[in-house]
Amino acid sequence: MTARVTELGLPDDIQACLFDLDGVITRTAVVHAAAWKQTFDEYLRQRDGTEFRPFDKGADYDSYVDGRPRADGVRTFLASRDIHLPEGDPGDPPDAETVHGLGNRKNELLLELIRTQGVEAYDGTLRYLDRVRAAGLRTAVVSSSANCRDVLRSIDAEHLFDVRIDGVVAAERGLPGKPRPDTFLAAAQDLDVQPKAAAVYEDALAGMDAGRSGHFGYVVGLDRVGQADALRAHGADVVVEDLTDLGRWA
Structure with a gap:
């Protein structure tokens, strides 16, 4: 051998x-990055209004979410913006303003991208x-x-x-x-x-x-x-x- x-x-x-x-x-990393970006940008735009600073599919993805479990990615990126949400529950709906809610929103978007774009x-x-x-x-x-x-x-x-x-x-x-x-x-x-x-x-x-x-x-x-x-x-x-x-x- x-x-x-x-x-x-x-x-x-x-x-x-x-x-x-x-x-x-x-x-699928590029698909994950796209789903994370849409998730975080929608949330940050609603939260910060004119002060909105978008999620960077390069630097933010590599530093805070790539390779991490979904909830850890939410926590780590939001902490980099000094944002701390309640944990919520793994079954939270994707519109819930919780760690698990944002994570479930990302997964919903990811599955849709996989269905439409394939793997x-x-x-x-x-x-x-x-x-x-x-x-x-x-x-x-x-x-x-x-x-x-x-x-x-x-x-x-x-x-x-x-x-x-x-x-x-x-x-x-x-x-x-x-x-x-x-x-x-x-x-x-x-x-x-x-x-x-x-x-x-x-x-x-x-x-x-x-x-x-x-x-x-x-x-x-x-x-x-x-x-x-x-x-x-x-x-x-x-x-x-x-x-x-x-x-x-x-």
Whole structure:
């Protein structure tokens, strides 16, 4: 197995690969950013009127919401504007002025964008996954999205993963989301491997932080938006623009 693992651009003691979904497997990060922007801009415009300052799909998305569970993204971004809303309840309607209400509004918009625009996979990642499994490595998808399973089914990729730790599973198990490493650690445990024997694949800065703090054996940063330096600063061992650039397999 060692030679085949090395061809994949991994240390030869890696036994499992843990993949984020949005921005790593699928091109849904841009759809998420659009849904967040519409959600926050509508709320901020109503709240601030002429003083309205829009949500930035680049800087604000990368710094405050990318890779985080939905409610954490709401809290973190609003805190950056010195806004603190009541938590509310996970079942709050999407027009409720609560953390969960805004989060549910974002998810409503996201699902509509997915229905109208569809979901596109990164072909390089799917081909890399095929090689990873052919090399005998175990695989997991680790995502904060509660829609992870449906998205994987829409691109016919559910079968590529031995374990799925997503927003639904995290809520069931009480796992805090990224930048905490708990969801990745749960995936490694479910795969019966130690963190040092697992590689993490992420495109979000919060995911880099999770990989570093979880002491995983290798952390691969996917630079989809020109933030290679930031990914390295947050813990990436290597940064590539596509998984076809990793190793000598393509």
